[in-house]
Amino acid sequence: MTPRSDRPVALFVLRSCALGTITILVLIVAFVVGESVDVLRNAGLSRLWTDPTWHPASKTNPTFGAVPMIVGTLFATAGAVVVALPLGLLCAVFVNYHATHTLRRLVNGVIELLAGIPSVVYGLWGLTTLVPIIAMIRGPGTSLLAGILVLALMILPTIVLLIDQALREQPAELALSAAALGLSKSRIIWSVLVPSAWRSIGTASLLATARALGETMAVLLVCGNAIKTPTSLFDSVRTLTANIALEMAYAMDTHRSALFASGLLLLGLVGLLIAGIELLERRVRT
Amino acid sequence: MTAPSRRFDPRGLGPAHPSSAVSVGAAAAVLAVFAWLCFDMVRQGVGVVDWQFLVHEPSDAGRAGGIAPILVSTLWILAVCLAATVPLGLLTSIYLAELTPRDDVVGRITRRSLDALAAVPSIVFGLFGNAFFAYGLGLGLSILSGGLTLACMILPLFIRTVELGLRAVPASQRDAAHALGLRPIAIAFRVVLPQATPAIVAGLVLGIGRALAETAALIFTSGYQTRFPTSVFDSGRSLSVHIFDLGANIPGGDARAYGSALVLVAILFLLNRIATSILRLFGLEAPR
Amino acid sequence: MQLKTCEILSAVALLTFVALPGCARHANSETVIVTGSSTIAPLAADVAREFERAHPGVRVDVQTGGSSRGLTDTRRGLAQIGMVSRALGPHEHDVVGFSVAIDGVCVITHRDNPINSLSKSQVQKIYTGAIEHWSEIGGAHQPITVVSKAAGRSTLAVFLQYVGCDSTDIDADVVIGDNEQGIKTVAGNPTAIGYVSVGAAESALARGVAIRIPSLDGVQPSTSTIRDGSHPIRRVLNLVTLTRPEGVTRQFIDYFRSEAAHELIARHYFVSVDPP
Known part of the structure; x- marks a missing residue:
């Protein structure tokens, strides 16, 4: 039997919604490009990685080297995901398969609330509590490590909620047939249920990575923001987002434009990330 | 309506391998x-939170007084944001999950742009909202500009969460509905969507949390004004902007910053409950 | 039923995204919008409240977001008044400036740091990396954590002018944004040195925050040494307008510069300027 065709109007509405979301991105990219056009035309995008230093406000010899910030952004983001993803997965597994009903509701409730704590509160807490502790181990305290830990805390709720939902939606037949084969509980969880939810786990980590990459206020408070390529976890780093937030408030003319160009760079990084995932998915599919 | 398939509960399998101690330990550490x-x-923060704090206007740059107008503005901004996000988000996720094959070009571009949108730093949303909504569309620094900017920001999170939920609905359900002669759109709205309620609630919870927590995007769009708003065209300071100002800009604002954060968490808790009840009101069952 | 849901959803989406922006606001002629510097914004908001009380029917909306936003919004006509917490530059003579208050900048260290006074050349050497340990100037045997402000910030500009350096010479371990962040950073690190607004430092000290304000070249930084001119590092806080202000805008600026605002300015730890 062939399906009856849909009302074209309804389909049109749905499709325009999807196109609407694309439009938002197009508008934002156009806006960022438009604002950075001054630097792009006069200096060129490549100076962002060929210049040795970042002094866009200098009147005599402005330089736009953003490499230490790119490195800082990548380290902080990757670090946060590396810390938060396993923890989040373990938490979701705990909530789904080990916790009692009450405990599970409690943990879920707590995690949902944590998703709504403003990043500036995480930042303030990190700056007044975490940073002095790190400073006792090795100065200056505001460091890549502090950034990674605070970011990991911030993205954990998202990861736990998404993976928890994915695990909850695994069909019961899957686990039941595994149990019928006589597999132990941990084998069922780790060899059957978790792997079968890998696509959702992938999406969760992608969203979490994006969140960590785009986070601004908390990172600004705890990372130290010195523009140096970090050589250890205790070094101060500046991320691209912190750079925009720190300097935008007082930037004029070329400086402002350079900040938008660094925003463009950030979008480029996101593009690379997405392209990487696309490639990975294709390889898995074939 | 069909009952959702039974969920497996492995706790019935008795004591687990010692490896489960790792997940228990991880959860305990995180908690x-x-x-x-x-x-x-x-x-x-608890020292400053009382009834007076909730019903009074701030004074002395927020170091004294309460947060009443800020609470009102926050809820207005959130209302505008959700009024834009929920319909647009639900329709887009249905389109993505139900009406396009997985390797459809439009679907894939939409999905990839959403991923990209999710990683745009909030301050860029703020500057964009300032240029586009406040200046370009002439909405000024207003609750409307702020709410719409936030909507752009939380759309990816909401859509991806709902889409995941829609995709998790077993194919057998769709096949059954198909066999009854329902059109794909009807299947999506009557069969699949109701079953994805937990995902919709999760998307709402994440989206509301993200929106309530946002600072940078709002300073440039909905503004800094601590007066009671009289329309969506008024500027209004959100709770998170207030917390940011008190914590990072006003000397001696820490106690009230943490106090406001406690209120924010309480609001989030209330809104989560309300979201669940509204879904129940519309005949969609609450999760769990 | 399924299409009803679909239709309701699309109607709501259409309404919020198209209809609401369509009925754009008619600007109220009695509303003054003030945007800009986060340093001035809290003060301006308090002054605006007093001004509204004295002039019923008038609204003054204060927004924040930084000095550059104040200038941009004023030039675009999005705001009537911009707040700029620095002296106006050579490219900025298209706007009219009015100074409303003066703010000083001072060096701060951790409370446990025994050093009580610093000289200009010591500060300069610390910030350019010529002095790297506190022991070199009679302090503890620890490396110095240098806290500086982000490029473009006006506090950085006046500090650089004082020590006579270019921003490229500064060798910072930590870079911060607003004053409160600087105070929290220094209070959390016994080896740190930073510079912030005098008002912010005095108020933090009064609240018992773990910082110390060493004297600079023998002068103890305070609002009174800024007022009498003996404290060397200071900056002017400005309001700017696109054209010569008229009407309510004029009244508000005059009010801000009058005796009536002096008490509020003092309460925000700034120093008022004498009326011209």
């Missing part, structure tokens, strides 16, 4: 760190 954070928040 402990969050308890530490929350304890610090409560310790520093």
